[in-house]
Amino acid sequence: MPENLIQNITNNHTDYLSDESRRFGTARSISFPKSEAEVIQVIKDIRSQGETITTQGARTGIVAGAVPFGGHILNLSQMNAIGEITPDEASGEHRITVEPGATLDEIRAKIAPTSLFFPPDPTETTATIGGMTACNASGAKTYFYGSTRNWITSLRAVLADGDTLTLKRGENFAQGRHFSLTTEQGQTIAGPLPSYEQPKVKTAAGYYVADNMDIIDLFIGMEGTLGVITEIELRLIPRPKSIQALTVFLPNEDSAIKLVRALRGEGSVAIEFFNSDALDLLRHIKTESSAFENIPALKDSFNTAIYTEFHGESDDDLEAAVMRVMEAATALGGSDEDTWYATTDREMEPLKAFRHAIPEAVNLIIAERKKTCPEITKLGTDMAVLDDQLETSLAMYDHGLQQSGLQSVIFGHIGNNHLHVNILPRSMEEYEQGKALYLSWAQLIVALGGSASAEHGIGKIKAPFLQLMYGDKGIAQMRALRKLFDPKTTLNPGNLF
Amino acid sequence: MKICCCIKQVPGTTEVKINPETNTLVREGVETQINPFDLYALEEAVRVKERMTAAGDPSTVTVISMGPPQAEDALREAISLGADDAILLSDRAFAGSDTWCTSYVLAMAVKKLQPELVICGMQAIDGDTGQVGPGIAIHANYAQASYVAEIQEIDAKKLAAKRLIEEGYEFCEVKLPAVLTVVKEINEPRTPSLRGKMAAKKAEIIKWGAAEIEAPAEKVGLLGSPTQVVKIMTPPCREGGEKYEGETSIIVEKLFDVLSCMEVV
Ligand SMILES: Cc1cc2nc3c(=O)[nH]c(=O)nc-3n(C[C@H](O)[C@H](O)[C@H](O)COP(=O)(O)OP(=O)(O)OC[C@H]3O[C@@H](n4cnc5c(N)ncnc54)[C@H](O)[C@@H]3O)c2cc1C
Ligand SMILES: Cc1cc2nc3c(=O)[nH]c(=O)nc-3n(C[C@H](O)[C@H](O)[C@H](O)COP(=O)(O)OP(=O)(O)OC[C@H]3O[C@@H](n4cnc5c(N)ncnc54)[C@H](O)[C@@H]3O)c2cc1C
Numbered sequence: 190m191p192e193n194l195i196q197n198i199t200n201n202h203t204d205y206l207s208d209e210s211r212r213f214g215t216a217r218s219i220s221f222p223k224s225e226a227e228v229i230q231v232i233k234d235i236r237s238q239g240e241t242i243t244t245q246g247a248r249t250g251i252v253a254g255a256v257p258f259g260g261h262i263l264n265l266s267q268m269n270a271i272g273e274i275t276p277d278e279a280s281g282e283h284r285i286t287v288e289p290g291a292t293l294d295e296i297r298a299k300i301a302p303t304s305l306f307f308p309p310d311p312t313e314t315t316a317t318i319g320g321m322t323a324c325n326a327s328g329a330k331t332y333f334y335g336s337t338r339n340w341i342t343s344l345r346a347v348l349a350d351g352d353t354l355t356l357k358r359g360e361n362f363a364q365g366r367h368f369s370l371t372t373e374q375g376q377t378i379a380g381p382l383p384s385y386e387q388p389k390v391k392t393a394a395g396y397y398v399a400d401n402m403d404i405i406d407l408f409i410g411m412e413g414t415l416g417v418i419t420e421i422e423l424r425l426i427p428r429p430k431s432i433q434a435l436t437v438f439l440p441n442e443d444s445a446i447k448l449v450r451a452l453r454g455e456g457s458v459a460i461e462f463f464n465s466d467a468l469d470l471l472r473h474i475k476t477e478s479s480a481f482e483n484i485p486a487l488k489d490s491f492n493t494a495i496y497t498e499f500h501g502e503s504d505d506d507l508e509a510a511v512m513r514v515m516e517a518a519t520a521l522g523g524s525d526e527d528t529w530y531a532t533t534d535r536e537m538e539p540l541k542a543f544r545h546a547i548p549e550a551v552n553l554i555i556a557e558r559k560k561t562c563p564e565i566t567k568l569g570t571d572m573a574v575l576d577d578q579l580e581t582s583l584a585m586y587d588h589g590l591q592q593s594g595l596q597s598v599i600f601g602h603i604g605n606n607h608l609h610v611n612i613l614p615r616s617m618e619e620y621e622q623g624k625a626l627y628l629s630w631a632q633l634i635v636a637l638g639g640s641a642s643a644e645h646g647i648g649k650i651k652a653p654f655l656q657l658m659y660g661d662k663g664i665a666q667m668r669a670l671r672k673l674f675d676p677k678t679t680l681n682p683g684n685l686f
Numbered sequence: 687m688k689i690c691c692c693i694k695q696v697p698g699t700t701e702v703k704i705n706p707e708t709n710t711l712v713r714e715g716v717e718t719q720i721n722p723f724d725l726y727a728l729e730e731a732v733r734v735k736e737r738m739t740a741a742g743d744p745s746t747v748t749v750i751s752m753g754p755p756q757a758e759d760a761l762r763e764a765i766s767l768g769a770d771d772a773i774l775l776s777d778r779a780f781a782g783s784d785t786w787c788t789s790y791v792l793a794m795a796v797k798k799l800q801p802e803l804v805i806c807g808m809q810a811i812d813g814d815t816g817q818v819g820p821g822i823a824i825h826a827n828y829a830q831a832s833y834v835a836e837i838q839e840i841d842a843k844k845l846a847a848k849r850l851i852e853e854g855y856e857f858c859e860v861k862l863p864a865v866l867t868v869v870k871e872i873n874e875p876r877t878p879s880l881r882g883k884m885a886a887k888k889a890e891i892i893k894w895g896a897a898e899i900e901a902p903a904e905k906v907g908l909l910g911s912p913t914q915v916v917k918i919m920t921p922p923c924r925e926g927g928e929k930y931e932g933e934t935s936i937i938v939e940k941l942f943d944v945l946s947c948m949e950v951v
Contacts, residue, residue, distance in 0.1 A: 435880065485877040515880055525881035532883065535719065539877045557911075 194227060195220045195234065205262050208248035208255045210314075210356070210650055211566060211572045216243070216257040221267045225347065225419040228263065232417070232679075233351045235261045240543050241682045244413040246320030247292060247315045251569070252648025254324070254412050258683040263417065265290040265319050271299050274425065284342060289319025289418050296423070306428035308334035311644075312545060312623040319418050324646045325393055325410035329544075330498070331588070332604035333458035335624040336391070336644075338409045339422045345406060346416035349675035352376055354416065356405040363402050370404055380673045382407070385659050390573040392640035394647055395655050395685065396667055413676040415679040429500035433507045436529040436540050438491040442587075444521035446580060449533035449603050451517040452497055456511050460604030461496040467547050467598040468494065474550040484546045485539040491527065496544060504532065534684045547600050551611045558615060565614050568623040572634045572642035573607035585609050585633060589626050595619055607643045631657055649683045656686070687738045687745040687842065690802040691731040691769065692792055692822065693724040694755050695760040696812045703919050715907035720760045723807030725767070725875040727866050731805045731864050732768035732876075734840060743842065746770045750797060752780060758891050765889045766882035767875065773799075782908035785813070785830035789821025791906055794899035796826045802842070804865040808833060829864040835871050 195218050198206075207213045218241065222228045225523050235242055236455050241260035248255045269290035277284045283305050287296060293314045300307055310328030311321065320326070322344065327336035334340075344355040352372035361370055369379035382398045408415060439445045440466060468487055475481045497514065499507045515525055531537045555567045574582045583599075586608070590597050601609040612627070613622035631641040631654055641654035656664055664686050671678070671685075698717030705712050705838075720728075731747045738745040750765040752759045752775040760771035775791055783791065796804055804826075806819035823830035835855065836848040842862070849856040850869050862868075878886075896906055906908055930937040945951045 486874045512882070525884065526879050528880040529877040530880040531878070531882045536878055 246317030254648035343422035462603035574639035766886035793825030823865035
């Protein structure tokens with residue numbers, strides 16, 4: 190083992206005790222392995238000492254999944270090699286093999302000179318592909334392209350005892366709800382998969398299970414609880430020749446929802462929503478902070494916004510769809526003058542700046558409030574509902590927020606019926622009030638067949654929601670499954686349950 | 687009111703290359719954009735149009751650019767941002783124009799169009815001289831105000847402008863017709879709308895050469911340029927100085943010794 194692979198935690202390591210959830214944990218030691226062999230060495234060494242291990246990527250997670258609960262921190266950010274892009278004869282696509290610490294930005298930079306495309310697009314592009322795989326990250330374009338899961342063809346993992354696995358898509362399927370796999374060292378791991386049905390919506394809560402499932406899918410979204418992912422092979426497809434985007438401004442929320450319904454048949458790759466509070470927040474922050482200068486000016490008449498993006502073979506193809514959207518928008522009180530339209534990368538920038546500024550503005554305001562009330566955090570919901578429950582869920586949010594008088598914004602992936610409500614508490618009292626509201630929404634959404642965590646995962650913070658969704662029985666089944674891979678809960682203790 | 691806005695197409699990046707043999711910018715294969723300062727000029731032109739139209743004086747904005755045929759892209763983009771029509775001043779005879787000639791050609795187009803107001807950017811991010819706006823005013827015999835940060839009032843005859851100067855602001859009244867050059871703080875350029883982009887797609891870009899603006903051959907291009915670029919060079923990178931690191935008292939002493947040796951202290 191290279192000397193110093195495992196280091197004691199010092200004051201220089203404070204950053205590694207936390208992630209974007211801004212929760213802090215503790216740890217005794219940390220390592221930055223650069224190869225799978227080093228990962229194995231660290232795991233065996235730490236386990237022999239009876240300590241636990243928390244795996245980290247870029248620590249951009251917001252549910253404290255990478256926050257250590259004592260023990261050792263296995264940080265993979267330096268294991269970040271990106272392989273060559275190779276054609277895949279069978280599918281006509283391309284493949285690229287990457288180490289887990291490679292960031293989405295780095296992978297995009299590698300692909301940029303080619304005419305290829307890797308669709309997963311979580312907003313935080315400094316996330317590592319290991320973290321994205323462990324959390325099955327998704328983004329605006331998940332509406333059309335699906336989550337990270339859809340873009341993984343193979344992965345390697347190191348288990349809690351140091352054994353290794355290669356899981357290739359299409360090679361190992363469960364029999365109903367029973368799975369069996371053999372490690373490269375010859376150990377067979379087999380047993381029942383949990384019997385619950387996952388909600389039929391976008392979800393990142395708990396283990397992915399389905400009858401006769403491909404076992405690779407069990408490892409995607411497992412939040413580091415079954416093993417450490419050490420290599421991932423990704424699918425790349427040709428980049429669309431034409432990309433166009435629209436931000437349509439509408440006079441009220443009702444028209445916006447109607448436009449979303451109209452858009453569903455038009456082949457959009459993304460449909461995003463921004464409520465009037467979100468627009469007001471941007472108007473306010475633009476006057477307050479020069480960091481937000483780049484956000485385009487918002488007319489006073491703009492109330493609610495819908496962003497949509499189209500990918501296709503030619504501008505002419507897309508223009509027809511754009512025109513149909515505009516026709517629908519006009520009937521709902523929008524206009525071609527009050528619609529931003531981008532057909533080039535440069536024109537796309539202000540539309541992107543607008544979308545990304547909302548969570549950034551929320552974070553800035555919360556950081557400011559923390560100065561007087563350090564316990565406060567933003568309360569961000571991440572729930573998805575069935576198609577026909579979209580109006581119900583939005584009405585539920587609007588009603589709860591109006592009754593409470595809490596400051597908030599609502600935005601997000603409305604195409605997937607997945608809206609983020611961000612509550613910005615001004616005091617501890619409001620914080621508690623917001624938390625209660627959030628829990629009451631989660632209960633209702635789960636009862637309606639939705640997911641209480643659609644993309645950010647469960648980590649340590651949202652464990653009560655997993656319980657809410659799958660009950661004692663579901664949790665017990667998940668616990669049993671985890672034990673098959675990691676009998677002593679060496680990996681990521683505290684995550685999921 | 688008839689308003690003209692002059693826009694220049696410039697390279698999309700700041701990493702421009704100079705061809706060492708011809709001493710001209712390498713423009714091939716370089717992404718282009720509207721000179722960023724001109725976006726403020728255009729936005730102001732469109733706002734004046736909206737303001738005058740609302741006040742009962744139906745107004746228009748015509749964008750003008752002198753440049754190669756591909757400058758048409760910049761003109762279309764300007765239409766997507768609210769201009770009504772666009773004129774491309776393009777002619778082989780214009781090649782090699784210096785700022786005097788560029789202003790002259792633009793001024794000849796202005797004379798033909800006879801707008802009450804011409805708005806330019808403060809400067810171009812590639813040429814960087816800031817001479818063209820004032821040059822147009824002189825050649826066309828228009829009044830001028832440069833570095834305008836706000837048009838406070840405007841009517842058919844005159845405008846009141848707030849100018850950015852080193853010590854603060856200067857307030858002045860300008861008789862029309864006039865040329866203004868504007869600074870960034872004057873407004874916030876809008877984002878292209880669907881209506882604008884569709885209009886841009888359909889727009890007919892008018893092309894004028896030397897003949898159409900009645901500019902004699904000896905007054906344009908290399909021939910008409912009183913200045914010639916003799917040589918362009920990249921200044922050598924500054925060599926890094928010496929850096930002392932360590933205990934403050936020791937390095938201060940060392941620095942003092944060095945400076946006394948140089949007889950600076
Ligand atoms: C501003 C902002 C915007 C965001 N937007 C989105 C979004 O649009 N969509 C979205 O899905 N998420 C989003 N996120 C959340 C976060 O970026 C994602 O969850 C991301 O996938 C985490 O990657 P990471 O490398 O930072 O992982 P980390 O935060 O370091 O880890 C996340 C979890 O994965 C585990 N893990 C990491 N690497 C491995 C590995 N190699 N093997 C096993 N387990 C591992 C960790 O133990 C932890 O449980 C956002 C976060 C921020 C701060
Ligand atoms: C000595 C000299 C010799 C030159 N020789 C050549 C040459 O041989 N070949 C060559 O290609 N270039 C040559 N140039 C560059 C060319 O003359 C300038 O790019 C041009 O005059 C504009 O000047 P500028 O870039 O400094 O613009 P500025 O004066 O900084 O621009 C101010 C504003 O004027 C307007 N404006 C400027 N240029 C135009 C335009 N073309 N169309 C419409 N509006 C405009 C814009 O509103 C702009 O914001 C030469 C320049 C100099 C100084």
